[in-house]
Amino acid sequence: MELKITLSGKGNGSTYSRLSFFLCILLYFWVLFNPVNGYSMKHCRIRESLNTSVLCDGRNLNAVPADIPLLVRSVNIAKNNISQIKREDFKDLTILKMLIMYSNRISHVENGSFSDLVALEQLNLAFNKLTSLSDQMFKGLDNLTVLQLENNHISSIASSSFQLLFSLKVLNLTSNKLHCFKELKHILQLPSLLKLFIGNNSLNSLQSQEISNRSIGLTELDLSRNPLEIFSVTADIFPYLKKLDLSFCGINGSMEWDVADRYFLSNVSSLDLSGIHMSLQGIGSVLQSINFSLASLGLDKIGKYNLINVACHIPTLKTLRLQCNNFSSVSDKLLQSCTQVTDLDISGNNITDLSEAAFRSIKNLKTLRLGYDGLSSVPNATRNLRTLKKLDLSHNIIKTLGCSDFSNLRRLEKLYLNNNLISKLEGCVFLDLRALNSLTLRRNRILNLGDAFTKGLQHLKSLDLGFNKLTNIRTNDFKSLRSLEDLSLYDNEIKTLEDGAFVGLAKLKNLVLLNNVIGKSEIRGAVFKGLRSLKTLNMASNAIKYEKDEQLQQPPFTDLSSLENLYIFSQHYNDLKDTKLLDLDTHSCSVDLGIFYFISTTSLVLLTLLGSFIYHLLRWQVVYAYYLFLAYLHDSKRRNRQTPHQYDAFVSYNTHDECWVVRELLPELEGVQGWKLCLHHRDFQPGKPIIENITDAIYRSRKTICVITHRYLQSEWCSREIQVASFRLFDEQKDVLILVFLEEIPDHQLSPYHRMRRLVKRRTYLSWPRAGEDTRVFWQKLQVALETRDWPAEENPILTGVERQ
Structure with missing residues (x-):
């Protein structure tokens, strides 16, 4: 494809007439097969897809648009100034499945406003100003499965407001003003409810005898950031609960834990106790109550070393999170009992002393997170972890990478080194990373690539080098990355692209060169040679400039046979800002659409006739x-x-x-x-x-x-x-x-x-x-x-x- 932008004369009139005729026929069939295609809206736009959507978000609307087509499946009216919902707003939208209205000013919903939405499955009213939920507010929503009401001012809920929501599976009431758990009793009895999020309210106690005398079907319960003084379960009302979030609950260490039988929470596999206001003895009691199937445990911002030993004695524990506990040093013995853990997160601890044998006892470690830890180099403790698949060293102060920093990490698949101070890459750094498929080096100070990507990394699929100091991409800089599909070079200082700069990237699909200083002389056919799989090329916000009537000697995009998306807007020196769009000659990068539409419509008509013949006669x-x-x-x-x-x-x-x-x-x-x-x-x-x-x-x-x-x-x-x-x-x-x-x-x-x-x-x-x-x-x-x-x-x-x- 040749990209040529010049001033040109007018096109052939007969060709234009023929093209218009076929476009009309095509439009007719387009509207015939999907009636919504024939609609236009005053304040919104319609997006065609498998589920036709109306998009009205961010339009400063004061009311729900009155011209919503009846055959749409999704409506987005978020980020507007709507203050109330009326009965007639959604009348006759009987096949609507998703309604999004977050970030408005809705304080009142008339009873029966949703009664016609019999097919609705998802309703999002988050970030509004609702203060109460009335009896008839959700009338008619028999098929609703997800209801989002977080970040409102809800303090009261009518006893029958959720009575008819038989299909509701997920309810989010986070960040409201609920005070008493007893008011949620009717919600907990919903037959299909699986996930309930009621964090950051004013709930001060959970006592099973006040909630229910029979089992509740919840699998996930979020009580985080509530001033709970007591968590009491004296009956087996949560037999299916798998995920329990109690992070940052309680006040000043006063929260009490009362679980009468250790089997009452025996199915909980994920527990978050981060920042909980509870005594060390109390937390120990919690861990003893939930130690049958616990696989994931969060202990962020606890600050108690003794808990690590207690937690790691849970035989089923696989994931342990210890963020922000001020572990300035990690000795050989701190994690000695965590032999069965596979996913360990000790980021945000400002670690300055990390023992070389800190992780040696963890034989099957697969994920290790050491971000935000103030590390000045890759620690020796991460070497020779032969089972490791994911390593996060982001947001540290690492300046250099040595040849042995990643030695023997032959199963590592993802490596995060973003937000460090790395300025140079040696050719030997990544040679041992034979299974690596994702490498993030964003926001460093890399000046040149050296030979880092000329050898090894043959399975790498994603490489992010954005926000660095690169000025030049040389020939063969990426020649060994034969499996690479995504390459990001945005927000650098790239001025020069040598011929063959992307040689070897035969599988590359996305190339991002956004916001550099690349000029027109660098955009030549030889630069992109061999990129036969490239689908998206982003060269926006560079310094590409073409003079009027200028002819290119080496058309830049000729070899990009698979290209689908090309972004070249916002050039720093674009000489087309004073040129009328209709005067641009785009014939060199287009095909004769007339014959295409003729063949398409003729084939469609013939297939329709043939199908009718077969249906009626054969x-x-x-x-x-x-x-x-x-x-x-x-x-x-x-x-x-x-x-x-x-x-x-x-x-x-x-x-x-x-x-x-x-x-x-x-x-x-x-x-x-x-x-x-x-x-x-x-x-x-x-x-x-x-x-x-x-x-x-x-x-x-x-x-x-x-x-x-x-x-x-x-x-x-x-x-x-x-x-x-x-x-x-x-x-x-x-x-x-x-x-x-x-x-x-x-x-x-x-x-x-x-x-x-x-x-x-x-x-x-x-x-x-x-x-x-x-x-x-x-x-x-x-x-x-x-x-x-x-x-x-x-x-x-x-x-x-x-x-x-």
Whole structure:
């Protein structure tokens, strides 16, 4: 693609007319298939996607727009000045699934305002000025699953306000003014509620006897930042609770813990006690109460060394967070008992002394976070951690990287070195990181790349070098990064891009060169050569300048055959600011859209006509071919597995003939003759698609008995059964099909059933005797038919009957 910006004359008039005509046709079909496409809104825009959305956020609106289309699935009215919601605001929006109204000034909601939103699943009213929730506020929201009410001023909740929210799974009431846990009793009894967030309120106690006398289905409960004085559970009301957040609860160490039975919270796997106002003995009691399945524990801002030893004696503990505890030094013994931990976070502790053997006892450590710790170099303690997959050393004061800093970290996948003082990269630094796929070096002082990316790192997919001091990208600087997909070089001081600067990056999809000082002389075809997978190129806010009528000798984007997004706005010296958009000649970077629209619309019309023809004239032939194909696939699988037959015969019949099957056929064949039959009302697998049940039953049976009556011929499912059975007959060329006529059916009535008529003409069949006639001959012939096993269908001499001509 050649990018050429010049002043140009007018285009051809006939071409324009033809293009307009095809655009009108395309617009017609566009609106036809999705009626919402035909709408426009005064204050909002409509975004087309799988779920059509109306976007009205940040428009200084004082009321809900009155022109919302009725067929939208999502409405975003966040960040406006709406103060109240009225009954007519969302009238008739019966298929709306998501309504977002956070950051308004809503203080009043009229009762029944949401009553028409019968399909709504998510409602976000966070960051408003609601003070109470009335009885009828959420009327009609039977399908609501997520309700966000955080950061309001809610102090009272009517007892029946949540009564009809049968489907509610997640409720967020964080940062309100709730005082008594007893007021939430009716909320806790909601049948589908799984997650409740009520942190940062004014709740001073949780006592199970005041809440409920039966079990509550919550799996996650957030009580953080409440002035809880007591947490009392004297009954097993939280049997399903898995995540409990008590961080920063209590006042001045006064919080009491009273759990009568250690099994009451035995399913809690994640517990956060960060900054909790509780005595050391009290925290110890908490850990002893929840030590059956605890896998994740937060002890940020606790400041008590003794707790580490208590926590690490929990045998199931895998994740331990110890942020901001002022551990200025980490000795060999501090984490000695944490042998089973796999994820350790000791960031924000201002560590100045880290023992080389600090993590040696943790044999299976996979994630280690040492951010915000004041480290001036990569600590020796992180070397030789052979199981480590993620290492965070961000926000420290590391100035240099040595060749042995990451030695033997051959399983490391993610490395964070952002926000340090690194100025130079040696070629040997990353050689041991054979599995690394993400490297972040953002916000350092790197002046040049050296040979850091010319060897190794062959599995690296993401590299972030933003906010550094790079001035030049040289040829082959990234040549070893053959798997790289995302490269960020934004906010540097890059002025020069040498030819072949990105050689080797054949899989690169996103390249960000935003906010540098790259000039027009650097944007040449040779610079981007080889980037055949690049989809997004961001060169905004640089110094690219083109003179009027200037022709490029080396078009810059010619080799970028996969490019989809190009950003070149806000150039520091852009000579196009005084040029009219309509005067720009863009022919060199576009295709003839007229022929494209012609082919597209013609193909669409032809496909529509062809589809209509097939549906009206060949519908049943297509359905028949589909089920024959399913039978063929099933037969191929059965042959490969060589599965033995499970039944002697599958009985295909209409439900109206079930009385004869149960009273006559079943007692004789299973009771007297001892055959094992497969009947759909008895042996089909519940919950399995019916066509799969039919196919499995026919191929797991040696024979198929079709009980044919007038109703059988009119049944769609019976028709499918005989289709699959007849396919097996013709495919295996064996006598696997037995036709039993309970009624006399003339030839002219069989004529519409082409497959049945062919079978009756080519094969013999059995007829049920008339009333008063002896049935013994019939049962004898049926027994003989079931006993035959490997006779070819056309050579079976045993089964006889009246031959139809």
